[in-house]
Amino acid sequence: MDNTGYIEGRNPVMEALKAGRDIEKIFIEEGNKSGSIIKIKQIAKDRGIVTQYVHKNKLQSMADTQSHQGVIALVSSHSYKNLEDILKIAKEREEDPFIIILDEIKDPHNLGSIMRTAECVGAHGIIIPKRRSVGLTATVGKTSAGAIEYMPVVKVPNIASIIDVLKEKGIWIYGADMSGEENYYNTNLTGPIGVVIGSEGSGMSRLVKEKCDVLVRIPMKGNVSSLNASVAGSIIMYDVLRQRGMKK
Incomplete structure (x- = not known):
């Protein structure tokens, strides 16, 4: 994760979801519906996390690296309570x-x-x-x-x-x-x-x-x-x- 609160790439996002990390929203490149993306969307849905398809240029402008692989998660800066x-x-x-x-x-x-x-x-x-x-x-x-x-x-x-x-x-x-x-x-x-x-x-x-x-x-x-x-x-x-x- 960089200082802006983003997690980039399929595996990092998947692991963050599995670990129960507090995630605000997941951005996915339009047209990207491969196997791992489907799994990410399903886990996000089960956890009540919003997913949004965006143009590749939008995703690139958010990315800190060149290896976002079509998916970026916006993570919470702090944990939530009950x-x-x-x-x-x-x-x-x-x-x-x-x-x-x-x-x-x-x-x-x-x-x-x-x-x-x-x-x-x-x-x-x-x-x-x-x-x-x-x-x-x-x-x-x-x-x-x-x-x-x-x-x-x-x-x-x-x-x-x-x-x-x-x-x-x-x-x-x-x-x-x-x-x-x-x-x-x-x-x-x-x-x-x-x-x-x-x-x-x-x-x-x-x-x-x-x-x-x-x-x-x-x-x-x-x-x-x-x-x-x-x-x-x-x-x-x-x-x-x-x-x-x-x-x-």
């Missing part, structure tokens, strides 16, 4: 769980910024989906300003399903949405809480929105109709911190 790891941190701190749930955040700078704020406000962890979401890439790590070393990130197959799990554990889910029933600062954000932040363009998916216990909005007075996902998330996260401080 939900129990997050809940354990909250228990050890003797605090109510405070979890950030991201619904299809694709911009690595947004994820890094959200991670940085989450660490600053004392959140216990972040949950992201396996598909249609940026993972723990080098860019995310750099943008997080070191927070990636301290903030646990859990990658799950389905955000709506993990919300159900959190609810069963007594955690209330608050979604940031322009159609919210009440302003975030008028909402009780204390107690066990999960804050959902939607994607940069379309916000939360319909199903995720329906799963939220409460939808909260950030009031807007200007001509621009929405905030950057990381900015919106920061505003609400800091109000959680404010309200928790007031409770003490």
Whole structure:
């Protein structure tokens, strides 16, 4: 693997898959459907890893060597945790769980910024989906300003399903949405809480929105109709911190 977070070549990618390495996505040269590529695609499918066919020029521009053999894997800069790891941190701190749930955040700078704020406000962890979401890439790590070393990130197959799990554990889910029933600062954000932040363009998916216990909005007075996902998330996260401080 080079410094950009890529593994190049059929055998290296195959071994990384067999070893259970955290892989964000596998890029395959268009038209390349030989035996070993078929095996790579099958293992990736079984593990829920996205594969994408790209033009050979695209693959070549990504490659650090001349021996990528038509396949390159984008690997995680850091390992992922599981939900129990997050809940354990909250228990050890003797605090109510405070979890950030991201619904299809694709911009690595947004994820890094959200991670940085989450660490600053004392959140216990972040949950992201396996598909249609940026993972723990080098860019995310750099943008997080070191927070990636301290903030646990859990990658799950389905955000709506993990919300159900959190609810069963007594955690209330608050979604940031322009159609919210009440302003975030008028909402009780204390107690066990999960804050959902939607994607940069379309916000939360319909199903995720329906799963939220409460939808909260950030009031807007200007001509621009929405905030950057990381900015919106920061505003609400800091109000959680404010309200928790007031409770003490």
